[in-house]
Amino acid sequence: MVTTQQPIVKFWGTRGSLPVNGAAHVKYGGNTSCVEIGTSRENGQFVIIDAGTGLHAFSESLTEITGRDFHICLSHFHLDHLIGIPFFAPLFQAGCAVHFHTIIEDAPDGFEPILDKFMAEPFFPIQSDVFEAELYFHSHASTTQIDLGDLKLETCPIPHPGGAHAYRTHIGGMDVVYATDTEHEPGALNSRLVEFSQTADLMLYDCTYDDDEFMDKKGFGHSTWQEAIRLAQAAEVKNLAIYHHDPSRSDVQLDEIEKKAQRVFKNSFVAADNQLFVLDN
Numbered sequence: 001m002v003t004t005q006q007p008i009v010k011f012w013g014t015r016g017s018l019p020v021n022g023a024a025h026v027k028y029g030g031n032t033s034c035v036e037i038g039t040s041r042e043n044g045q046f047v048i049i050d051a052g053t054g055l056h057a058f059s060e061s062l063t064e065i066t067g068r069d070f071h072i073c074l075s076h077f078h079l080d081h082l083i084g085i086p087f088f089a090p091l092f093q094a095g096c097a098v099h100f101h102t103i104i105e106d107a108p109d110g111f112e113p114i115l116d117k118f119m120a121e122p123f124f125p126i127q128s129d130v131f132e133a134e135l136y137f138h139s140h141a142s143t144t145q146i147d148l149g150d151l152k153l154e155t156c157p158i159p160h161p162g163g164a165h166a167y168r169t170h171i172g173g174m175d176v177v178y179a180t181d182t183e184h185e186p187g188a189l190n191s192r193l194v195e196f197s198q199t200a201d202l203m204l205y206d207c208t209y210d211d212d213e214f215m216d217k218k219g220f221g222h223s224t225w226q227e228a229i230r231l232a233q234a235a236e237v238k239n240l241a242i243y244h245h246d247p248s249r250s251d252v253q254l255d256e257i258e259k260k261a262q263r264v265f266k267n268s269f270v271a272a273d274n275q276l277f278v279l280d281n
């Protein structure tokens with residue numbers, strides 16, 4: 001992460017549902033959902049949203065772990081958003097703290113029993129009791145404000161099987177909306193999400209499908225890049241990141257989607273793993 005007063009979004013994982021690799025996925029990458037938003041790691045002014053395989057890439061980028069607090073906000077608990085956790089280096093190091101933020105509506109008993117469930121045989125050979133970091137489990141109301149000092153977050157429920165929540169971060173005068181995974185109703189914008197996203201500087205949205213594919217994928221819990229544009233226009237967001245790509249989408253297909261999207265919404269782009277987006281005025 002570049003340390004600057006200017007808020008940034010670092011995309012550590014942009015793929016949806018399943019990590020992929022290979023020649024067709026070089027440009028946009030294949031790590032699953034994980035982004036870092038903030039201004040400074042040194043001052044603790046950053047947050048991680050979702051813990052897909054991209055969390056491992058974030059972890060590899062760390063030069064200093066001891067003495068740090070890591071805040072991980074989870075949109076929901078499908079495996080593509082959690083699978084990086086067992087490989088998150090700070091968990092295994094004493095002298096740092098890892099905070100998990102979840103929403104009580106999605107996890108009435110909190111996140112700890114969920115973590116213990118998948119950090120267990122036969123899914124994983126070691127259990128969460130080997131973690132040396134101090135762990136904190138924060139359970140928030142469905143629509144709440146989370147105060148992390150200079151960085152603040154708001155939450156909003158979004159339709160997805162089993163429940164999911166969007167986050168809106170505020171730092172350095174810049175607002176970012178992170179809204180994945182979610183399914184839309186054709187012809188009816190999610191007015192709650194439109195209101196939640198009003199005039200955000202950047203919106204990340206679940207663009208697993210396109211509108212044609214969506215007709216065969218109803219009930220899968222995902223949305224389309226065209227719906228992302230409709231939402232972005234209605235909410236007057238300044239920039240749109242096409243996010244949570246279908247695992248079978250090739251670089252060529254994603255390039256095509258970006259071209260089509262930019263014809264309708266100029267400030268849109270297909271988010272790629274390792275991409276750094278600087279929020280400026």
Ligand SMILES: [Zn+2]
Pocket residue numbers: 016017033078080081181244
């Ligand atoms: Zn997902």
Ligand SMILES: [Zn+2]
Pocket residue numbers: 076078160181221
């Ligand atoms: Zn999901």
